[in-house]
Amino acid sequence: MAPDSLAAALTATAGAVLAAVLLSATWDHGAGTRRAALRTVTTALCLATALAAAGIWINRQVDTVTTWSALLGRDTSTAATADPAPAGATGGRIVTFTATGTASGLTLAVHAYLPAAYDRQPTARFPVIEALHGYPGSPASWLNRLAAAHHLDQEIVAGRMAPTVVLFPPQTPHALLDTECTNLAHGPQAETFLTVDVPTAAETHLRVRTDRAGWGLIGYSAGGYCAANLALRHPERYATAASLSGYADPGITIGDGTEHTLNDDAWRLRHLPNPAVALYLSAGRADRKAHRDADTLTHLARPPLCVTTVYVDGGGHSMSVWEAAEDPAFDWLSGWLGRPVG
Template sequence: MAPDSLAAALTATAAAVLTALLLATTWDHGTGVRRAARRTATGVLCLTTALAATGIWINRQVDTFTTWTAGAGHDATATVTAPTGPGGRLFTFTVTGTASGLTLPVRAYLPAAYHQQPTARFPVIEALHGFPGSPASWTNRLAAAHHLDQEIAAGRMAPTVVLFPPQTPDALLDTECTDLTHGPKAETFLTVDVPAAAEARLRVRTDRAGWGLIGYSAGGYCATNLALRHPDRYATAASLSGYAEPGITIGDGTEHTLNDDAWRLRHLPQPAVALYLSSGSADHKAHHDADTLRRLAHPPLDVTTAYVAGGGHSMAVWEAAEGPAFDWLSSWLGRPLT
């Protein structure tokens, strides 16, 4: 029973309800010190189970912890492979980052054509999750493999390898995909180590025309920021409800300059990359930031905006937006090469 499963959530809820009933039925039992001790013990138990149930339901929504040992830094899914059906398949491999010093599991989607065309090299999209969250958010809640199979089968998207790397080695530490001054080098891991590992292990394109990014929420900021900072690596990026700045302290002040996308567009030459900025129309911050970047952009930078009517900052919006975003990315990426 995984910590993000429905069974775990229902079990925790049942425990919370039972302890609340226990508190109510034993409140007036006993006298004096014994009654006070009983009330304290059952009250603490009631609060603990209620908090646990709340945490498990939240984790079920964001998939921050997918195993009971993940919180301790040990992900039991690191070597699991699973077919997605008649289309593509998912598997997980470990990236040992010589540049970043990080060693982390990365999930990958291989389209059906990967096995049908054994001499082809495929374009790649790195899909970045939000915070809190994990790569499992893409493969579980957002059903990325299903949507990729669907878009590729319909011809709206070319067969593409999609990588789902973690943006932090610590589920409770938000890096916003940057190299923290006194923390992990997430940017280096994502832009140097992950591509190097993919190019060594998989049949993927190695030129910038074959590489793109996508992300939701914090991962949306990651996608646009990394594309602007590394136009030699990525040709395009899509942001689903991302912001224009990281919202964390990086440690060197660049959260207000080089890692602030609006600042970059105002003060630095704009690179020849294409950005797709999507958000729910009711997600005012993401909507505002997307509009700001659109107004600041000029050639050779290309910015396209799209909105989900009435949507806020939620998984429902991101799932509705991911298919069109993948299609748009594919229109800017190079096709498989033989």
């Protein structure tokens, strides 16, 4: 029973209800000091179970903590692989490998979606998209709340997207530390992990393309900022990126002042040559900052940078908006990426 499961949420809710019943039933029991002690204990139990239930329900929405080991701060980066898809299957499969942080110092588990064609074409190398999650959140948000594997299967089978390997790496080694996929001055080197160690590990463990024409990025919320920012900063690695409700700046203190310069996408487009990458910027019209920042980046863009903007009517900053946007975003990315090669 994982901490983001429905069973855990229902169990915690039942515990909170029982604690409330216990508080009511024992409120007038005993007398004097005994009564006061009993009321204190049952009130504390009631509050604790209510907070636990609320926390588990919130965690279920954002998938920040997916295992009890992670909740306790233990390393959960051990690798595991899934069984191959059965012959003739139209759906892909999820595998997990470990990205050893030779460059960044971070060693973390990375989930990967392998399309059905990966098993049918044993000599082919496939294009790659790195999918980055929001904060708070985890790679599980893509696989659970956004049902990425289902959407990828659907788009590939329909022919709207080429068979593509999609990676779901963590953007932070600690669930409560927001890196915005940057190299923090006195913290994790998330940018290096995502742009050097993850591609190196993928090219080692999987049959993927190694040229920039075969690599792209996508992300939602904080991950949307990550996708656009990493593409602008590393055009030698990525040809394209899609930002779903991302912002133009990290919104955190990096520690070296680059949150106002090199890691501010609007600053980069104003002061530095625009790189030859293609950006897809999507946001809900009610998501004011994401909408405003997408407009700003679009107006600042100059060739050879190419920017496409797509807005969702009435949508705010929510999972429902990102799920509605992921199919066209994946299709658009596939149109800019190279195809599988023999």
